Amino acid sequence: MTLQISMEGPGAESELRSFRTWLLETPEMRQHAKFSWVTPPPPPGAMGSGTVETLQLITDNLWQVATFALAYASWRSTRRKTPTVTIEHEGVSVVIEGHDEESALRITRALTPQQERRDSA
Numbered sequence: 001m002t003l004q005i006s007m008e009g010p011g012a013e014s015e016l017r018s019f020r021t022w023l024l025e026t027p028e029m030r031q032h033a034k035f036s037w038v039t040p041p042p043p044p045g046a047m048g049s050g051t052v053e054t055l056q057l058i059t060d061n062l063w064q065v066a067t068f069a070l071a072y073a074s075w076r077s078t079r080r081k082t083p084t085v086t087i088e089h090e091g092v093s094v095v096i097e098g099h100d101e102e103s104a105l106r107i108t109r110a111l112t113p114q115q116e117r118r119d120s121a
Helices: 010-022 027-032 063-076 103-111 114-120
Strands: 004-008 033-038 056-061 084-087 093-097
Touching: 004 010, 010 033, 010 063, 010 084, 027 084, 033 063, 033 084, 056 063, 063 084, 063 093, 063 103, 084 103
Parallel strands: none
Antiparallel strands: 004 056, 004 084, 033 056, 084 093
């Protein structure tokens, strides 16, 4: 499973780096996920992307989505400024703006296939 995490707004680049550090300090994420930086391609006709890098997270199973979502919610609760965060997986995007109390649940629901949710109920 591959997740792409990007942030927009004031301080987005440093916040994304902070989130990566937070994830690396979460034992379950550090042990079961691989992290890398991806630079998105520039829009057609542009010389550069004009965007900060995207954090790519690769994990071997869907269980890690819940761990990721909880780590995100914990990290977000420590931030004063909250850039807009976009999390993508296989064409599904979750956009979180401001302090979203239910962000962990929204992330898990959006990134977990419908069948997986039914099987675990």
